[in-house]
Amino acid sequence: MSGTDQLSAVFSALADPTRRVILAGLAEGDATVTELTARLPISMPAVSRHLKVLEGATLISRTRSGKWRASHLEAAPLREAADWIERYREFWDTSLTRLDAHLAAVQAAERAGVTTEHDLGRPAHSTTDLEEP
Amino acid sequence: MSGTDQLSAVFSALADPTRRVILAGLAEGDATVTELTARLPISMPAVSRHLKVLEGATLISRTRSGKWRASHLEAAPLREAADWIERYREFWDTSLTRLDAHLAAVQAAERAGVTTEHDLGRPAHSTTDLEEP
DNA sequence: CATACATTTAACGCACTCGTTAAATGAATG
DNA sequence: CATTCATTTAACGAGTGCGTTAAATGTATG
Structure with a gap:
């Protein structure tokens, strides 16, 4: 490793x-x-x-x-791990309905300029690799 | 797996x-x-x-x-992972001095009837396996 | 200093991971 | 219905993980 x-x-x-x-x-x-x-x-x-x-x-x-x-x-290192996971708290913590989740995803996508399920027909061929924040 | x-x-x-x-x-x-x-x-x-x-x-x-x-x-599964890690928050969250940590360990040991660094000479040969809470 | 105790390292087996490329499958579409 | 596009599966290789038992290492202790 x-x-x-x-x-x-x-x-x-x-x-x-x-x-x-x-x-x-x-x-x-x-x-x-x-x-x-x-x-x-x-x-x-x-x-x-x-x-x-x-x-x-x-x-x-x-x-x-x-x-x-x-x-x-x-x-101490557990703090880092906890912090990473915490960023996803909103995804399990809120009582998101399927529609809410959908809308949240769309908003996040628009905010980031990312292709979503609405236009899967023209995949985002972005050249920049994803990175961990 | x-x-x-x-x-x-x-x-x-x-x-x-x-x-x-x-x-x-x-x-x-x-x-x-x-x-x-x-x-x-x-x-x-x-x-x-x-x-x-x-x-x-x-x-x-x-x-x-x-x-x-x-x-x-x-x-959702991240919640379980977060919960597991959260149990250790006290170990990184508090401003534990080395002495405080020592005392905390001793207290925890006495509370659980577990052998500590004080009596490493006579290891606990307990027969019960550890379990995850 | 020889013996005993605590711990690690070595060597082995087996299963799994993570990447690749090539081939197979599923589902539109002309 | 043959083609095309999206995705998965197959097969391979190198590396890693986790357990074992046997041997080596470190450190008291008689």
């Missing part, structure tokens, strides 16, 4: 149920690999690599304390 | 930058595969399969309208 942007790394890390469980566990306090493994149905090496993934997404940090390495939750 | 839970499917779908761009595009209005492809640096079959992934995560729906198939943003 080399060259992956931060946001992708975070979403990718969250896509695994085991890692979400690990994060939930760390929310209750720092823990070692052995402790986390004791509560999971997988081997210790597997847990170790899940932690490596989480560390790669900077969702955890780890400190060596003598013989042990404790994992610590670093929730 | 058979047998994947909804939340994992959503996070997994969001983990790809191209798919996030597609969702952003659909937020401005429904669009066809051809239209989306015109604004992306990849082939149409590639876009088609991205849409299939998004559909699998129920992040979009598609309707056939004559010759064309328009994709429509279905943001």
